Amino acid sequence: MFWLSVFNTLLYTGVASVFKFAIGLYLALLLNQHMPFKAIIRALVLIPFIVPTVLSAIAFWWIFDSQFSIVSWSLRKLGLIATNIDFLGDTWNARWSVIFANIWRGVPFVAITLLAGLQTVPSSLYEAATIDGATPWQMFRYVTYPLLTPIIAVVMTFSVLFTFTDFQLIWVLTRGGPANATHLMATLGYQRAIGGGYLGEGSAIATAMIPFLLAAILISWFGLQRRKWQHGESND
Amino acid sequence: MTDVLASKVASPKAVLAGVTADHTEGMSYLQTLPRRLVTLYLPLSLILFVLLFPFYWMAVTTFKPNEELYSYQDHNPLWIASPTLDNVRKLLFDTPYPGWLLRTMTIAAAATFLSLFASVLAAYAIERLRFRGARAVGLAIFLAYLVPPSILFIPLATMVFSLGLFDSMWALILTYPTFLIPFCTWLLMGYFRSIPYELEECARIDGASRLQILVKIILPLAVPGLISAGIFAFTLSWNEFIYALAFISSSENKTVPVGVLTELVQGDVYNWGALMAGALFGSLPVAILYSFFVDYYVASMTGAIKE
Numbered sequence: 226m227f228w229l230s231v232f233n234t235l236l237y238t239g240v241a242s243v244f245k246f247a248i249g250l251y252l253a254l255l256l257n258q259h260m261p262f263k264a265i266i267r268a269l270v271l272i273p274f275i276v277p278t279v280l281s282a283i284a285f286w287w288i289f290d291s292q293f294s295i296v297s298w299s300l301r302k303l304g305l306i307a308t309n310i311d312f313l314g315d316t317w318n319a320r321w322s323v324i325f326a327n328i329w330r331g332v333p334f335v336a337i338t339l340l341a342g343l344q345t346v347p348s349s350l351y352e353a354a355t356i357d358g359a360t361p362w363q364m365f366r367y368v369t370y371p372l373l374t375p376i377i378a379v380v381m382t383f384s385v386l387f388t389f390t391d392f393q394l395i396w397v398l399t400r401g402g403p404a405n406a407t408h409l410m411a412t413l414g415y416q417r418a419i420g421g422g423y424l425g426e427g428s429a430i431a432t433a434m435i436p437f438l439l440a441a442i443l444i445s446w447f448g449l450q451r452r453k454w455q456h457g458e459s460n461d
Numbered sequence: 462m463t464d465v466l467a468s469k470v471a472s473p474k475a476v477l478a479g480v481t482a483d484h485t486e487g488m489s490y491l492q493t494l495p496r497r498l499v500t501l502y503l504p505l506s507l508i509l510f511v512l513l514f515p516f517y518w519m520a521v522t523t524f525k526p527n528e529e530l531y532s533y534q535d536h537n538p539l540w541i542a543s544p545t546l547d548n549v550r551k552l553l554f555d556t557p558y559p560g561w562l563l564r565t566m567t568i569a570a571a572a573t574f575l576s577l578f579a580s581v582l583a584a585y586a587i588e589r590l591r592f593r594g595a596r597a598v599g600l601a602i603f604l605a606y607l608v609p610p611s612i613l614f615i616p617l618a619t620m621v622f623s624l625g626l627f628d629s630m631w632a633l634i635l636t637y638p639t640f641l642i643p644f645c646t647w648l649l650m651g652y653f654r655s656i657p658y659e660l661e662e663c664a665r666i667d668g669a670s671r672l673q674i675l676v677k678i679i680l681p682l683a684v685p686g687l688i689s690a691g692i693f694a695f696t697l698s699w700n701e702f703i704y705a706l707a708f709i710s711s712s713e714n715k716t717v718p719v720g721v722l723t724e725l726v727q728g729d730v731y732n733w734g735a736l737m738a739g740a741l742f743g744s745l746p747v748a749i750l751y752s753f754f755v756d757y758y759v760a761s762m763t764g765a766i767k768e
Contacts (some may be wrong), residue, residue, distance in 0.1 A: 248508070255505045266509070268752065273512050275751045276744035277700040279718035283740045284515040287522065287733055295518060298533055333512065390609035393702045397722060411611035418615050419707050431612045442607065 228432065229405055230413040234434075236320065236363065237409060238389045241327045245384055246377075249335025254365075257343045260318065269339070274333040282397035289313050289398070313399055316406040323407050325396050327388060335380055342376035343369070369371045382445035386438055410434050484678040516744075518589060522737035523548055526564060541765040549742075550735035552725075555662060557713050558739060561720040564747070568630055568716065572637035576694050577687065579638065580645035585675055587646070588653040589661065606643035610703050612637060621708050631714070632708040637698045643699070652686030692754050696747050717743040 255300055267307020274283060283363055290314035297309040312322045348370060354364045392411040395401065401408035401416065408416075410430055493498075523528065526546040529536045552558050586592070587599045617636050623706055626632040656679060664674045680687070705716045712724055721739035725732065 236598055246496060251504070254510075255501055258501055262503065266505070269509065270512060271751075272516065272748060275696060275747055276516075276704075277718045278699070279745065280743045281515055283721065283736055284519045287737065288515060288518060290733075293531065293533065293733075298538055329512065329515070370624055374741075375626050383763075387608055387609065390611045392611045392687035393718075396702075396706075410611075414611070414615070415703065416708070416740075419618065424619065425500055428615045431615055434612060438607070438609075 226405060226409075227413070227433075230410050230430075230431075233320070233407060233411050234389060234409045234411075234437075237324055237391070237407075241324050241331065241388050242381065242385050244324075244328045244334050245388075246381060249332050250339055250377075250378075252332060252336035253339035254344055254369075256340050261332040265378045267340070271333045271337050273330050273350060278330060278393045279397055279399060281330065282326060282394050284397055285322075285394075286313075289322050303327060316403060319399055319403055323395055326339065326393060326394050327397060330394070331384055331388065333435055335384060338380045339373065342373050346372050378445045378448050382441060385441045389441070390434060394448075440459075466550075475659050482680065483723060502591045519737050519741050519744075522733055523741050527734060544764070548732075548738045551732075552738045552742070556725065556735070556739075557715075558717075558742075559711055561715055562742070562746075563716045564630065564714065565699060565716040565718075565743075566632045569638070569695050571634045572631075572641060573691055573694040574639045574697045575634065575647050576641035577691055578651050579642050579674070580690065581648045581680070584641070584649035584653055586681060588650050601648050602643045606640065606647060610640060610701070612704050614707050617704065618707055627713055629706060630714070633698075633701075633705055636704050636708065637701060641694045641697060645694055648690045648693070649683065649686055656682050671724075681695050688754065692750060696752065701748050 246250060247295045252270065256263075256270065260266070287293075291309060291311050291314055294309060294312060296312075301309070302308045303325045311318060313319045319339060349354050349369050354368055359367070384391070390411050391409060392415060394409055395409055396415070414427045414430035414434075416427075417423045417430060421427075475709075521539070521541060524546070525541050526545045526547060528544060529542055583602070587595050587602075609665050617639065621627055621632045621636065653725070660678055660682075661674050664678050669677070700718065701716075702718050705719045706723075708721065712720070715724065717739070721736065721743060725736050725739055
């Protein structure tokens, strides 16, 4: 039971973080371009992050409903599936559903923070790269990415930490079910401590999260310092 | 490390409303319109659609009558044939929802005020008093922010019980600062750092005490920082869930997120209309606050702090 929750947590954090990073970076690059209604679009992007997670999770609960899911309805209308998808009742479906909801909530934070980093990259660098005949991919790989690395490290640390210790989404959507398939360490700890009344057991599960968190912090810390050194700045 | 973090992560709100560093138009004029359609507008609208659809769905469900809600054969679920306020009326008059709203607002405001007060003092001391170990304290406060509520709720629960605060507003007002103060302090430290020392030196020469400097020089200059820290803190405490779930038991004492989840779901019958109405009206206050303050925050940040 405990090891199952560790596995779930690692899967949840790993998959969600990779997607959050990829989609978030892509969205940030898109938002960094010049377009009409830029300010409004950027403000809209952040809305999923601003509203209470529990309340948007309730909306997802309804979207993932087994009978009246709008997703199932749309896919059926399009002729892609024959019967409704049981989003939260099936082991792996439930896992992917909660991961999707987590990505949905996390992408705005990653995107907007990376956008803040992107805007500190002077456009003269891109102009120079264009004159040197760089392709868009080369521009991203050799101009944008190196300058963005410190911010990426910080953002992803935050993202990993808060995904790893996530509680709200799971508690609303599945409460750890079906058959404990989506129990994270945080939800299991809560269930044992407050639900079951075993405070000690709950604390043990919660404390077991700390080594993972420390590892995440240390990895990004040393990653960050290495970068600083490479850029020829003094360590502090 | 804290320097890097404070300078890089505290700024997204400003960026959001379109404060660009040196980005003028860039080189996007070199691209043709059809190309931009495929590489920019199409993926962007797709992502925006996914990001905003749950809110649309929330709103649609709120104003739908029940017979439309549960018959996808006769009605197109994406639209409302005959909008109704039944769900809203039910929510406002048949449930303790208005009480939860008021309560959440009180708790969030009190916790925010308390945290801001403590954070101003802490951030000023760490940045400007230059005592031994100030940097270590700053780092420790930052690390405290990284310890998530899902670990802290058990020790806090035993404290709340032994102090006899269980099931009262004070349980939440006093526990929310455990994550608000580190966050606000860390944000404010960045702001205080950007205020020039010279101003304080002048004030010292004119005979101002430390407290006078803080109140009359630093705080007026840090208003944008205070506002952004305040909004963040308010939003965080509005959204908080695990403490409110663990420390409050009676129905009328609950906060909005907990109340909607635990009280509006009765048995196996989910009243989706009322649930969605609860979610919608619980989200609106923070959304309005956010949209209202984004401009103010950016305008004052670019104006007041930059010398």
